[in-house]
Amino acid sequence: MEFLTQTFELEELQYFFDYVNNGSVFYLIIPFFILELIRYAVLKKLNWNILGDSIANIITVVAFVMIEFTLGALLLYKLYFYVYEYISLPHLPLNIVTVTCCILLADFAYYWDHRVMHRIGIGWATHTVHHSSPHFNMSVAYRFGPLDAVFPIFFSLPIVMLGFNPWMLLFVELFVQSFQAILHTEVIGKLPRPLEYIFNTPSHHRVHHGSNEQYLDKNYAGIFIIWDRLLGTFAEEKEKVVYGITEPLNSINPIKVFFHGFTRLYRSIKSTKGFKNKVNYLIKPPGWEPEK
Amino acid sequence: MKNSTLLLRSLLIVVTIAGIPHTLALYVSSTKESDIAEPQIPEIVTDEVNEGWEPYWVGKYEVSFDGIKEKAHYEIREKSDQYKCYSILLIDANGNSFEDNAIVMEDIQITDSIAKAVYQIEYEGKKLKVDSQMKMDDEGNVTLSYNYYGYEGKENWKRLEQ
Numbered sequence: 001m002e003f004l005t006q007t008f009e010l011e012e013l014q015y016f017f018d019y020v021n022n023g024s025v026f027y028l029i030i031p032f033f034i035l036e037l038i039r040y041a042v043l044k045k046l047n048w049n050i051l052g053d054s055i056a057n058i059i060t061v062v063a064f065v066m067i068e069f070t071l072g073a074l075l076l077y078k079l080y081f082y083v084y085e086y087i088s089l090p091h092l093p094l095n096i097v098t099v100t101c102c103i104l105l106a107d108f109a110y111y112w113d114h115r116v117m118h119r120i121g122i123g124w125a126t127h128t129v130h131h132s133s134p135h136f137n138m139s140v141a142y143r144f145g146p147l148d149a150v151f152p153i154f155f156s157l158p159i160v161m162l163g164f165n166p167w168m169l170l171f172v173e174l175f176v177q178s179f180q181a182i183l184h185t186e187v188i189g190k191l192p193r194p195l196e197y198i199f200n201t202p203s204h205h206r207v208h209h210g211s212n213e214q215y216l217d218k219n220y221a222g223i224f225i226i227w228d229r230l231l232g233t234f235a236e237e238k239e240k241v242v243y244g245i246t247e248p249l250n251s252i253n254p255i256k257v258f259f260h261g262f263t264r265l266y267r268s269i270k271s272t273k274g275f276k277n278k279v280n281y282l283i284k285p286p287g288w289e290p291e292k
Numbered sequence: 293m294k295n296s297t298l299l300l301r302s303l304l305i306v307v308t309i310a311g312i313p314h315t316l317a318l319y320v321s322s323t324k325e326s327d328i329a330e331p332q333i334p335e336i337v338t339d340e341v342n343e344g345w346e347p348y349w350v351g352k353y354e355v356s357f358d359g360i361k362e363k364a365h366y367e368i369r370e371k372s373d374q375y376k377c378y379s380i381l382l383i384d385a386n387g388n389s390f391e392d393n394a395i396v397m398e399d400i401q402i403t404d405s406i407a408k409a410v411y412q413i414e415y416e417g418k419k420l421k422v423d424s425q426m427k428m429d430d431e432g433n434v435t436l437s438y439n440y441y442g443y444e445g446k447e448n449w450k451r452l453e454q
Contacts, residue, residue: 004321007380008351087316093393104310162310174299230301232293249430 007073010167017171021178029181033138052138052252059254060129064144071149080157080166089163099172104163104204105224106172109155110222115233117151118217124150124286125261132257134244135208137290141181145261176222180205190237191260203237210241246287321391347405347428349375353449362383366396366449373399377409397424405429413436413445 033054038045083089092098117123126145154175161167181204185258190196190203200221208219218235221228228234249260269278277290355364358380365381376398397409411424424438426449435450 005316009395011438090317090390091393092313092317093320093391095313095316097316101309101313105306108302108305108309158306163314229306230305231298 021174038135056257057139057143061142067151081285092163107223111227113155114220122282125265128261132249136243141184206241352452356448358446
């Protein structure tokens with residue numbers, strides 16, 4: 001029992017998650033991406049499109065991080081700590097139980113944030129960037145849209161209101177993202193059944209990136225696929241996955257990649273008549289069109 | 293799946309997961325309350341033992357503040373030869389206790405039974421850092437004093453466990 005309730009310092013938590021979140025880019029992601037490039041070369045699939053697409057992915061993450069830092073410095077830091085100080089349940093101590101439950105909650109919040117981004121027009125305008133690559137490798141994990149950092153706020157603030165330390169939540173959210181990153185690969189096939197049942201795996205995430213009819217809007221999970229199983233959005237990888245979006249982008253221009261969701265949304269809104277229809281483009285699922 | 297089912301399942305998941313650490317925190321807090329009701333009485337130390345007494349700072353203390361009914365529990369921890377002090381429990385005037393996890397002294401400089409540290413206190417909502425000095429008696433209890441622009445503060449730290 002003492003093990004469960006033994007408190008530790010925030011710096012210790014930060015040290016651990018820094019090693020896992022930031023460190024993994026160097027000891028896991030980059031070496032794995034090099035392995036994937038070698039695999040492409042061996043399969044004689046390595047071409048300029050894959051390289052250009054990967055470079056575009058890296059450029060989008062730089063833009064994304066700049067937006068996130070600006071947003072964080074100007075607003076989020078104050079907002080999260082205001083909520084933690086004044087609109088929160090009693091603050092929870094930092095112990096192993098709190099961290100474990102925080103990971104579960106952050107992952108569940110990720111599920112809903114992800115599902116909403118897929119199911120409303122304004123969400124899809126930013127998240128479509130991540131799905132628009134016709135390839136599937138580690139670099140795709142870092143392909144972000146302009147507002148990808150905004151939507152999670154609405155889902156993580158309630159966790160702060162439940163008494164979880166905002167810094168711990170930030171570390172844990174980055175951990176969920178880091179776990180997600182390693183799922184973006186074709187190199188790993190299916191894992192043993194118990195793992196496939198509980199955890200999100202490369203196989204489950206390939207399904208999520210598929211534009212095949214039966215794979216659309218499935219497997220939103222971050223770490224635990226059980227959320228999809230419980231909430232009716234799970235699909236097994238059966239037929240070969242066709243990566244990308246139903247209306248392909250066909251570009252490796254990073255600017256076009258980064259903004260294409262919003263330019264498409266803008267065009268749809270501009271070309272439709274009536275205020276209600278324009279608003280509906282923002283809140284209805286992608287593909288929605290006004291009745292004619 | 294119906295929206296109402298989605299909502300119910302989601303609420304159940306959130307309440308269950310968030311409920312676990314809160315329940316545990318309540319349990320730990322109530323355990324500590326019973327500790328307060330029957331504080332550990334320091335062993336009676338004979339003069340013979342006192343002759344070989346060596347100050348040992350690491351441990352938990354119940355802190356009384358001059359002229360204030362509220363109390364707190366502090367814990368001095370050592371890590372890599374660095375001593376830090378944390379506030380681990382706050383007790384209001386009615387005896388209700390609340391778990392805490394705030395650092396109050398970053399780096400305590402200890403010389404036998406005397407110690408010095410920058411003490412982080414809160415006064416009228418402002419966080420202040422004041423130089424403080426501590427003296428330990430041969431029963432392991434500590435008297436802390438500080439001076440903040442003419443205001444002299446004094447605290448008695450009663451050792452809870454050795």
